[in-house]
Amino acid sequence: MRTKKAVKTFSYPITGGDYENGGNASKSIKELLKKIGVEPHIVRRTMIAAYEAEMNVVIHAYRGFIDVAASAELLDVIVSDEGPGIPDIELAMRDGFSTAPQAARELGFGAGMGLAHIKKNSDRFSLQSKVGEGTRLRFSIFLSPEVSDSVAANSVAISEQLCRKCLRCLHACPTGAMRVRQGRPEILPHLCVDCTACAEACESNALYAEGSREIPLPQKKTVLVLPGSFLEQFGATTSPGQVLGILADIGFRQIRLIDEWENGLRAAVLRYAREEASIRPVLSPMCPAVVNLIRMRFPSLLPNVAPFLTPIEMAREDLTAPHAVFLAVCPAHLTVLQRKNAMTKIDIVHPAALREAVLRRIVAPAREARRNVAAHPFQDVVEVGGMRHVMKVLDAVENGQASNFSVIEMAACYQGCFGAPVWTEDPSISRPRYEWERESHLLLLKKEVEAVRRVDALEPRTGLRLDPDIGKAIEKLSEIDALTKQLPGRDCGVCGSPTCTALAEDVVLGRAKAEACVYRDEGRIQ
Numbered sequence: 166m167r168t169k170k171a172v173k174t175f176s177y178p179i180t181g182g183d184y185e186n187g188g189n190a191s192k193s194i195k196e197l198l199k200k201i202g203v204e205p206h207i208v209r210r211t212m213i214a215a216y217e218a219e220m221n222v223v224i225h226a227y228r229g230f231i232d233v234a235a236s237a238e239l240l241d242v243i244v245s246d247e248g249p250g251i252p253d254i255e256l257a258m259r260d261g262f263s264t265a266p267q268a269a270r271e272l273g274f275g276a277g278m279g280l281a282h283i284k285k286n287s288d289r290f291s292l293q294s295k296v297g298e299g300t301r302l303r304f305s306i307f308l309s310p311e312v313s314d315s316v317a318a319n320s321v322a323i324s325e326q327l328c329r330k331c332l333r334c335l336h337a338c339p340t341g342a343m344r345v346r347q348g349r350p351e352i353l354p355h356l357c358v359d360c361t362a363c364a365e366a367c368e369s370n371a372l373y374a375e376g377s378r379e380i381p382l383p384q385k386k387t388v389l390v391l392p393g394s395f396l397e398q399f400g401a402t403t404s405p406g407q408v409l410g411i412l413a414d415i416g417f418r419q420i421r422l423i424d425e426w427e428n429g430l431r432a433a434v435l436r437y438a439r440e441e442a443s444i445r446p447v448l449s450p451m452c453p454a455v456v457n458l459i460r461m462r463f464p465s466l467l468p469n470v471a472p473f474l475t476p477i478e479m480a481r482e483d484l485t486a487p488h489a490v491f492l493a494v495c496p497a498h499l500t501v502l503q504r505k506n507a508m509t510k511i512d513i514v515h516p517a518a519l520r521e522a523v524l525r526r527i528v529a530p531a532r533e534a535r536r537n538v539a540a541h542p543f544q545d546v547v548e549v550g551g552m553r554h555v556m557k558v559l560d561a562v563e564n565g566q567a568s569n570f571s572v573i574e575m576a577a578c579y580q581g582c583f584g585a586p587v588w589t590e591d592p593s594i595s596r597p598r599y600e601w602e603r604e605s606h607l608l609l610l611k612k613e614v615e616a617v618r619r620v621d622a623l624e625p626r627t628g629l630r631l632d633p634d635i636g637k638a639i640e641k642l643s644e645i646d647a648l649t650k651q652l653p654g655r656d657c658g659v660c661g662s663p664t665c666t667a668l669a670e671d672v673v674l675g676r677a678k679a680e681a682c683v684y685r686d687e688g689r690i691q
C-alpha cells in the first residue's frame with residue numbers, strides 16, 4: 166500500500182526580459198523553506214540556485230516556468246523555458262562563459278556564473294537543451310543534513326526459502342561478489358554491479374530484485390513506465406496493443422515505454438560518436454549494470470563511455486507527474502529508482518504482479534501471423550548482450566582490439582531487457598516480435614525523447630581497491646599472492662569464495678579464515 170507523504174508543489178511563470186519581476190519565484194521558494202523550518206545555510210544554497218536559474222530565463226529566453234516540489238526531505242526544482250537553447254552545454258557550464266545581451270550586462274546580470282553556481286549549490290543537477298526550442302534544467306537540494314543520495318549500491322536479494330545452496334551463483338558472478346558463508350550465499354554489496362548473472366545461473370529463482378507485489382491504485386495523473394519487453398510476455402496470441410488496452414482498463418491511462426528514452430540515447434550517442442568523440446569505440450551507457458561493471462572492473466575505459474545518463478536515469482529525471490509506477494525488471498533499474506524524488510512519487514512494482522493482473526484479463530483473439538524480423542535503425546551500432554560476452558568485449562576494448570567499431574551498446578542480459586531473468590518468454594522470440602510490431606504498426610512510442618547529458622563525469626568504483634593507501638594496498642597484494650600460492654588452486658568454491666585467489670583476498674581483508682579451505686593440506690595443484 167502506498168504511504169502518503171506530504172508534498173507541497175507550485176508553479177511560477179517567468180517572462181523573458183522582465184527584469185523588474187525577475188527573482189519573485191525564488192523569493193516564494195525562500196519563504197516556503199523558511200516556513201517549514203529548513204536550516205538557514207540550506208535556504209541560502211537553494212536561493213542562489215533558484216535565483217540563478219530564474220534569471221537565466223529572464224535574460225536568455227522568451228518565457229518559462231519554475232515548477233517546485235518540496236517534501237520533508239527534498240526540494241525538486243524544474244526550470245523549463247522556450248528560448249534559443251544552449252548549443253554547447255559543456256562550454257555554458259564553465260565559470261565566466263556568458264552569452265548575455267548588453268541590456269542584461271548593463272543591469273549587472275549575465276556574469277557567466279549562472280549554471281556553474283546552480284550546480285555548485287545543488288545536490289543533483291541535470292540539464293537538457295535543444296537549439297531553437299529551449300532548455301530544461303532540474304536541480305534538487307536535500308532539506309535536512311541526514312538525507313543524502315546514498316541509496317543501496319545494489320538491489321539483488323537472496324530468498325533463504327528458495328536457495329538450495331547449489332553454489333551455481335558463486336561461479337557465475339563476474340565481479341566475485343558472491344560468497345557462501347555458514348552454508349548460505351551472501352553478496353558483498355561493494356562488489357556487486359547488479360548484473361543478474363547470478364540470477365540467470367540460479368535454477369531455484371532464489372535471487373531476485375525486490376518490488377511491490379501489490380499494484381498501486383492508479384490516479385488520474387499516474388504514469389505507468391514499462392519496458393517494451395513487458396508487452397511481449399503474453400505469448401503469440403496477445404498483441405502489445407491488447408496489453409496496452411488491458412492496462413488502460415486496469416486504470417493506467419498514461420503509459421510511457423522505456424524505449425522512448427533508449428531511442429533518445431541511441432540517437433545522441435551516434436551524434437556524439439560522429440561529431441565529438443575522440444576515442445573509439447564509444448561505449449553507449451544503455452544498461453546501468455554494464456556502466457557499474459565498467460566503473461568497477463574496467464575504469465580505464467571510462468573515457469570511452471558516452472557522457473549521457475542511462476535510459477532509466479533519464480526516465481526518472483524526465484517525469485514530472487505527481488505519481489509514477491515503474492516496472493523494474495532488474496536490480497540495476499531498482500537501484501536507480503530508489504533515489505529520492507519530491508516531484509514524483511515513485512512506486513516500484515514487481516513485473517510478476519502486473520503480468521498476473523494482465524493475464525487474468527486476457528481474452529485472446531488470434532494474433533495475425535508474424536514475421537521474425539529483427540531490424541536495427543542504426544547500422545554502425547554493435548549490440549552485445551549477456552555478461553559473458555560483455556566481459557569479453559570490454560576486455561577486447563581495453564586491449565585495443567575493438568577500435569574499428571564506432572559505437573558499442575552493451576546489456577548485461579542477452580537481447581537487452583528482453584532477456585531479463587524475470588521474464589517468461591524467451592528473448593529470441595519476444596524481441597523480434599516486439600520490434601516487428603513497433604515498426605509495422607507505429608504504435609507504442611508516443612514521444613521523441615532527448616538524451617540527458619551527464620553533468621558529473623563517471624568515477625571509478627572503489628570495490629576492487631584493497632586499501633585507500635597505495636603502499637598498504639601493495640603490501641596486501643603481496644600477502645594475497647603468497648597465500649594464493651599455498652592454496653590448492655582447485656577454484657571449487659567449497660570454502661565459500663568463488664576462487665582460491667578470492668579466498669586469499671577474503672582472508673587478507675579479514676572476511677574469512679584460511680581454514681575454510683577443506684583441501685588446504687593438499688598444497689598447490691600444478
Ligand code: SF4
Pocket residue numbers: 323327328329330331332333334335350366367368369370371372
Ligand atoms: S544458485 Fe545460489 S542462490 Fe540459487 S539456489 Fe544455488 S546457491 Fe542458492
Ligand code: SF4
Pocket residue numbers: 319321337338339340341342343352356357358359360361362363364
Ligand atoms: S548481480 Fe552480478 S555482480 Fe551482483 S552478485 Fe549477482 S552476479 Fe555478482
Ligand code: SF4
Pocket residue numbers: 359360361451452453454455494495496497498576577578581582583584585
Ligand atoms: S539489460 Fe536491461 S534488464 Fe538486463 S541488467 Fe541491463 S537494464 Fe537490467
